Amino acid sequence: MATNVLTLVGSLRSGSTNAQLAEAAVATAPEGVEVSVFQGLENIPFYNEDIDVEGHVPAAAAELRAAAADADALLLVSPEYNGTIPAVLKNAIDWLSRPYGAGAATDMPTAVIGTAFGQFGGVWAQDEARKSATIAGAKVLDDVKLSIPNSVVRFAETHPKDDSEVVGQLADVLGKLRAAAELN
Template identity: 70%
Template sequence: MSVRILALVGSLRSGSHNRQLAEAAVKLAPEGTEVEIFDGLADIPFYNEDIDVEGSVPAAAARLREATAGADALILFTPEYNGTIPAVLKNAIDWLSRPYGSGALSGKPVAVVGTAFGQYGGVWAQDETRKAVGIAGGKVLEDVKLAIPGSMTRFAETHPADDAEVAAQLTEVVARLAGGGTETAAA
């Protein structure tokens, strides 16, 4: 049985190191695990209950909900914007949290990882993302973490998939997520 993991990237920038990290997760996913990057977060309007009614849900938001509902787990890649979570990622979580108590995110295993320029690798944004996802109903894997500091220099000329240390850590994160957060043989 194959495990489907949906990846959401909190940076819209074309050269985003978090996007590259998500691409590495796709490439490094263990056998029996498929990681799919969701494209289209930029197209989703800010959450508004007035448009979140049957027959009026924006197509981009409906597509995100459908992709999430079809996934076994999610991995969120977040940079750190002004010490917190990027608006585009928070907006996606808001859409996935509805309808309250039975949103597409409800009960799904979720890992939060990322890279940022600073010396802590975006841990504040990751902590805020875990908090939002947990409140939204996701099953946050609190002990599955990866914060990579110094993204601008570390990945200036090297794709994360080609960084042996990052590749090994990311492979472990994806394997743990695919197993629902349980320890893997490599751990």
Template identity: 70%
Template sequence: MSVRILALVGSLRAGSHNRQLAEAAVKHAPEGVTIELFEGLADIPFYNEDVDVEGSVPAEAARLREAAGQADGFLLFTPEYNGTIPAVLKNAIDWLSRPYGAGALSGKPVAVVGTAFGQYGGVWAQDETRKAVGIAGATVLEDAKLAIASSVVRFAETHPADDAEVVADLLKVLEQFGSAGTAAA
């Protein structure tokens, strides 16, 4: 069995360490696991029920929902902005939570990981993200955690894909999808 995981990165910065962490997950995904890095979160308008009606959904939001609908699970990468989740990632969760009770996240496993400059690696943002996707109907993989502290120092000269400890930790997170019944045994 193959597993399709959609990766969403909550940082829009070109040199984002969270984007690099997502690239490492794509590069080192185990056999049978495909990770698609979604491009375009910056282009999705803020969620608004007035435009979330059949025939009026913005094309960028519809593209996100289509990609999410084809995914077996989600891997969310979040930095920490002022102690919480970045708006672009929260907006994606809002779009994916609708229609209420039947959104693209409903019942699908989600793991939240990330890296941040601070000493705790963005755990507050990760906790807030887990809370939001859980309320949105996803199955939060509570044991799939990875918070990498001091990203500016840690990844100053080494891409996360070339950091053996980071790769091993990412693989442990991906194993949790198997425990959730989405990956091949």
């Protein structure tokens, strides 16, 4: 039985190198791992407890929660915006954290990866995403990291799925997510 990994991408930009990194995870997932990328984070309203009412949860938020409930693990792919996590990804984590103690992210094996234009590959944002997901109740694999610097240059003419180093690193991340999901 395959491990289902739900991927959330923190960049909404067309041509995003983080979206391409997620596409590479889908295209090159190792045997026994199925990766899907959630579409529609931009449609989820900012978390507000007033609208998080059973039977009236906004459709886009309900779809995210359902997708996470069907997954065995989460893969968060984060660029770095002004030194931190993009609002759209933080918002998704907030929706997945509720109801408190029983949200869709609770006890979910989770890894955070990403790429950024700068020389550190977005590590600040990825650290913030790990922190937020941990507080949301996810089982964040703190030792599983993939930060790819200089994304605009590195992926100017090569898609991440065609970069053997990246493919190998993705296989390692996904393999560790699978192992964590099997123990869960």
